[in-house]
Amino acid sequence: MARLIDSGPGCPTPTPLRGASAAEARGLSYDDAVKAETDALYPLVQDFITPMEWPAIAPLVAAINRLKKEKNAVILAHNYMTPDIFQLVGDFRGDSLQLAREAANVDADIIVQAGVHFMAETSKILAPEKTVLIPDTRAGCSLAASITGADVRLIKEKFPNYPIVTYVNCTAEVKAECHITCTSSNAAQVVEAIAAEWNTDTVILVPDQYLAKNVAAQTGIRVMTWPGACEVHEMFSADDVEQLREAHPGVVILAHPECPPDVLEASDFAGSTSALANYVAEESPNKVVLLTECSMSDNVASANPGVNFIRPCNLCPHMKRITLENIYDCLVTGEYEVLIPEDVRIRAKQALDAMMALPKMAKPLAFKTGLKPLEIEMVV
Ligand code: SF4
Numbered sequence: 140m141a142r143l144i145d146s147g148p149g150c151p152t153p154t155p156l157r158g159a160s161a162a163e164a165r166g167l168s169y170d171d172a173v174k175a176e177t178d179a180l181y182p183l184v185q186d187f188i189t190p191m192e193w194p195a196i197a198p199l200v201a202a203i204n205r206l207k208k209e210k211n212a213v214i215l216a217h218n219y220m221t222p223d224i225f226q227l228v229g230d231f232r233g234d235s236l237q238l239a240r241e242a243a244n245v246d247a248d249i250i251v252q253a254g255v256h257f258m259a260e261t262s263k264i265l266a267p268e269k270t271v272l273i274p275d276t277r278a279g280c281s282l283a284a285s286i287t288g289a290d291v292r293l294i295k296e297k298f299p300n301y302p303i304v305t306y307v308n309c310t311a312e313v314k315a316e317c318h319i320t321c322t323s324s325n326a327a328q329v330v331e332a333i334a335a336e337w338n339t340d341t342v343i344l345v346p347d348q349y350l351a352k353n354v355a356a357q358t359g360i361r362v363m364t365w366p367g368a369c370e371v372h373e374m375f376s377a378d379d380v381e382q383l384r385e386a387h388p389g390v391v392i393l394a395h396p397e398c399p400p401d402v403l404e405a406s407d408f409a410g411s412t413s414a415l416a417n418y419v420a421e422e423s424p425n426k427v428v429l430l431t432e433c434s435m436s437d438n439v440a441s442a443n444p445g446v447n448f449i450r451p452c453n454l455c456p457h458m459k460r461i462t463l464e465n466i467y468d469c470l471v472t473g474e475y476e477v478l479i480p481e482d483v484r485i486r487a488k489q490a491l492d493a494m495m496a497l498p499k500m501a502k503p504l505a506f507k508t509g510l511k512p513l514e515i516e517m518v519v
Pocket residue numbers: 255279280281282283308369370371372432455456457458
């Protein structure tokens with residue numbers, strides 16, 4: 140069950156507590172120049188970082204922003220980054236698809252991926268001429284770790300007549316074996332398009348079994364899947380939704396489609412991280428809960444100060460590997476560069492290109508809520 144935290148300002152997400160030593164160990168101090176450079180930034184994070192902590196954090200922020208200019212580097216910050224990274228040093232912010240598109244188009248020599256490893260690989264696939272750095276190579280993902288390229292080759296042998304869609308939350312090696320990728324913003328659109336292209340009523344969607352079940356319920360297409368799951372979203376349950384409604388009458392409940400189908404059934408709105416952020420901005424609900432990773436609520440709350448957020452807190456331990464300290468270190472040392480064998484990169488890009496060639500949607504697709512969960516077949 141998710142850990143329920145009451146609403147109101149004050150970040151439940153642990154922006155890592157720092158002594159001055161983290162900056163000092165790197166020869167950085169809170170002097171007048173740093174103060175002048177960072178004073179205007181503090182209001183962006185004042186709900187999450189106390190004035191007492193700020194002198195330990197500001198030198199890192201100032202140094203990172205200076206290094207970006209010196210090295211012609213940009214930071215792609217995923218919605219699940221802590222507010223210090225997301226608000227203070229991120230140049231582009233969003234979900235994995237938005238960040239991948241920025242990676243392809245941005246005029247920079249270096250991309251620092253403030254996100255997990257498969258996202259850095261996606262940037263490298265789309266921007267092979269740029270140096271892509273990940274600040275901590277241990278920033279993995281339970282979904283990406285659940286399936287290998289060899290697994291997909293076996294699925295293709297077993298089901299040669301069905302197209303295989305992979306959620307972008309997978310390695311380059313897995314993308315290279317699949318026919319097309321999808322994101323949580325366009326999964327239903329991709330599954331419908333590939334079914335029509337192959338003239339089939341059956342599509343295999345890997346590796347997230349819950350996304351696959353939720354797409355199956357939306358589309359009416361026979362979807363088969365793989366037993367992978369996001370360790371953060373699978374923690375949410377329909378009981379959590381019921382408890383939230385009891386504890387917070389009138390609350391609007393928004394769920395990410397990596398959650399189990401009974402969670403979407405019980406929620407008021409469902410969609411990708413971008414769809415959830417758009418919903419809050421457009422509808423301005425009085426009281427809202429986002430059933431997704433903790434930092435997402437913090438970042439959406441910052442952008443919508445009039446909305447009261449209830450915060451069930453499920454942290455992604457992989458996303459939280461990325462810190463201001465290791466972003467600074469990677470800009471100084473150039474470690475750790477993400478490299479992909481060229482033959483794998485080219486085939487993985489074909490799967491991404493197939494997705495990007497589909498008509499661009501005006502906004503991320505919402506998932507219908509209230510639908511009865513479907514049992515679907517596994518490919519293993
Ligand atoms: S939140 Fe889930 S899907 Fe996203 S990186 Fe973490 S484990 Fe992977």
